[in-house]
Amino acid sequence: MEITAVNVLFLSLLEAAVSVYFFPHVFPKHALATFFLLFALAQGIAWCFHKLVIYPFFLSPLRHLPRPPKGSWPLVGHGFVLFGRPPGEPFLRFLKETRNDGLIHFRGFFNRDRLLLASPAAIADVLVHRSYDFEKPAWTREFLRKFLGDGLLMTEGDEHRHQRKQIMPAFSFRHIKELYPVFWSKSIELCKVTKRDLCDKPDRVLEIAHLSTQVTLDIIGLAGLGRDIGSLRNNDDELITNYEEILEPTTEKAVYFLLHLLFPPWFMGALPWKLNERVKITTSNLERICGEFVAEKKSRMKMESQQNVDILSILLRSNNFSDDGLVDQLLTFLAAGHETTSSALTWATYLLSTHPEVQARLRAEIHEQIPDPKALADPNFDVATLLESLPYLNAVCNEVLRMFPTIPISARVAIRDTTVCDHFIPKGTVIQVVPWATNRDPALWGPDSEKFVPERWIDETGRATMNGGADSNYSFLTFLHGPRSCIGERFARAELRALIAAFVGEFKMQMANPEEKVRPGGTITSKPMDAMRLKLEPVSWGH
The missing domain is CATH 1.10.630.10 (Cytochrome P450)
Known part of the structure; x- marks a missing residue:
């Protein structure tokens, strides 16, 4: 199950309540709100570190795919390619510079995994063979x-x-x-x-x-x-x-x-x-x-x-x-x-x-x-x-x-x-x-x-x-x-x-x-x- 911000807050509240109930000599009851905020801060930092560093660089199943040789920045990745002009030109540069077998992996803002389709076979899989495994992004649909x-x-x-x-x-x-x-x-x-x-x-x-x-x-x-x-x-x-x-x-x-x-x-x-x-x-x-x-x-x-x-x-x-x-x-x-x-x-x-x-x-x-x-x-x-x-x-x-x-x-x-x-x-x-x-x-x-x-x-x-x-x-x-x-x-x-x-x-x-x-x-x-x-x-x- 993917851990979300709501999960983090719920877990922090649960941790604070359990700590106050079972260890009152260490966590006094009148400080429940304070301990909740401290647990939430600690959990939030751990969650962000996992999302921004641990998962994309050490756990992501896509991390071993070919990546563009240059242009990546900490936390931003290659996110600025979306702002490129002409639209799509930075991705053409990816195709020219990156040896691949159909997929090029790059990281967007906050190191989120993204893939560029780089071969007819990959395009056929996404658009034809498994087309209903993919949808337009929710934010794009909402805008359009x-x-x-x-x-x-x-x-x-x-x-x-x-x-x-x-x-x-x-x-x-x-x-x-x-x-x-x-x-x-x-x-x-x-x-x-x-x-x-x-x-x-x-x-x-x-x-x-x-x-x-x-x-x-x-x-x-x-x-x-x-x-x-x-x-x-x-x-x-x-x-x-x-x-x-x-x-x-x-x-x-x-x-x-x-x-x-x-x-x-x-x-x-x-x-x-x-x-x-x-x-x-x-x-x-x-x-x-x-x-x-x-x-x-x-x-x-x-x-x-x-x-x-x-x-x-x-x-x-x-x-x-x-x-x-x-x-x-x-x-x-x-x-x-x-x-x-x-x-x-x-x-x-x-x-x-x-x-x-x-x-x-x-x-x-x-x-x-x-x-x-x-x-x-x-x-x-x-x-x-x-x-x-x-x-x-x-x-x-x-x-x-x-x-x-x-x-x-x-x-x-x-x-x-x-x-x-x-x-x-x-x-x-x-x-x-x-x-x-x-x-x-x-x-x-x-x-x-x-x-x-x-x-x-x-x-x-x-x-x-x-x-x-x-x-x-x-x-x-x-x-x-x-x-x-x-x-x-x-x-x-x-x-x-x-x-x-x-x-x-x-x-x-x-x-x-x-x-x-x-x-x-x-x-x-x-x-x-x-x-x-x-x-x-x-x-x-x-x-």
């Missing part, structure tokens, strides 16, 4: 629940299995194929809005991250809710304003998130921090907006004769969710559904702007295979088959997702004693799952692992591959794997294909400041720390 409710991302165990089974039909291959016209129409609208905005910019420079957020929110609105939010036409949309406030990658928000890893929610909520008030306001706004969406959708479905294919309609027809349950799912889909692809599109424009030869080759393929973008708006045109058949487009999308995984770092906690790669893992061990590090690991991707090379996703015959030359599918962690993998992977990939194809087909891109060093940041997702300013030049297409 503020923004995502109790949707699919927050549930665990049987409840997660049930919710995923009910939601899966909305993300089937057939359903995603039906949504391609929505993706393409909104991608073309993005291009039109961008051209309009360029008319007011003599220097032809625009901030692309905001536009990316607008278009992906519009897409999840139509595909997820059957409702055109229209944020591309309305810069002051309440929904996008609240999401941009929450997801803006500031240093203050990064510190706010990391402090939630160290201190309990009640303590963080009691701090006189203005950000606490803003979080309450924005999350309340999002819950209210999603509640209005659900009520509006239920009312409209009673009047509509044909069945809609949007995700909310499918969930409503299933009759498996209460109104509050639907609001929780919407909070998850709206946040995850627009933020993931928004981030990916922003990084795609950055990588293409800094690799003009890749951009030119991609544009040539798009213009050759799609001579007239308006033809894809025909409801009888098979947009899905066309876009999924373009090898270089898919190679670029895969390479963007490899280099800039939307969620660069995640964690799991063992909820029972288990094993990973035949190593015993005690209950309570924190496991780091780091897509940023795995996706860039030179042991898996070769010496050019940190370079933007779309060609790695095309074989000798010119056809697209799904492994990028890596030996294992577990070398690519952007969408994770197994029962907890991203349920919206097909949705996100299809959306990104359409957005990149349309935008590259319409614009030549370069960085507004070629000397700018773009810094990845963000708290949960990977976003540029500063605005992504691009110089855009419209090109002739379909005229």
Whole structure:
């Protein structure tokens, strides 16, 4: 049994009572409180010494695993790697510097054991073979629940299995194929809005991250809710304003998130921090907006004769969710559904702007295979088959997702004693799952692992591959794997294909400041720390 602070206090009280009762000549009764405090102090010191020194250095079954060669501090261990920028970069350094057989052991704050998954086999064990032996850490779920409710991302165990089974039909291959016209129409609208905005910019420079957020929110609105939010036409949309406030990658928000890893929610909520008030306001706004969406959708479905294919309609027809349950799912889909692809599109424009030869080759393929973008708006045109058949487009999308995984770092906690790669893992061990590090690991991707090379996703015959030359599918962690993998992977990939194809087909891109060093940041997702300013030049297409 694990000894806790409560156990220590109880044992100290018991010791003081027994001492006073049986040895009154040594421990007088009137000094019971004093002896209790003395016993508690002694027990507390012994307990802390055991937790901080004896167990981690002499008893932990993980202490013999390979550890990073440098960077550890007394009591802090390697805890500061969680603050590293770009998020996940320190873990990539661990992979490069530490010889291992699948697991790297390091100590976090207060010498708590942590493990980094360092091989496809270890990743497969945690995410697939023993996935339900691990859960998201309670502190992470508590923090994210503020923004995502109790949707699919927050549930665990049987409840997660049930919710995923009910939601899966909305993300089937057939359903995603039906949504391609929505993706393409909104991608073309993005291009039109961008051209309009360029008319007011003599220097032809625009901030692309905001536009990316607008278009992906519009897409999840139509595909997820059957409702055109229209944020591309309305810069002051309440929904996008609240999401941009929450997801803006500031240093203050990064510190706010990391402090939630160290201190309990009640303590963080009691701090006189203005950000606490803003979080309450924005999350309340999002819950209210999603509640209005659900009520509006239920009312409209009673009047509509044909069945809609949007995700909310499918969930409503299933009759498996209460109104509050639907609001929780919407909070998850709206946040995850627009933020993931928004981030990916922003990084795609950055990588293409800094690799003009890749951009030119991609544009040539798009213009050759799609001579007239308006033809894809025909409801009888098979947009899905066309876009999924373009090898270089898919190679670029895969390479963007490899280099800039939307969620660069995640964690799991063992909820029972288990094993990973035949190593015993005690209950309570924190496991780091780091897509940023795995996706860039030179042991898996070769010496050019940190370079933007779309060609790695095309074989000798010119056809697209799904492994990028890596030996294992577990070398690519952007969408994770197994029962907890991203349920919206097909949705996100299809959306990104359409957005990149349309935008590259319409614009030549370069960085507004070629000397700018773009810094990845963000708290949960990977976003540029500063605005992504691009110089855009419209090109002739379909005229």
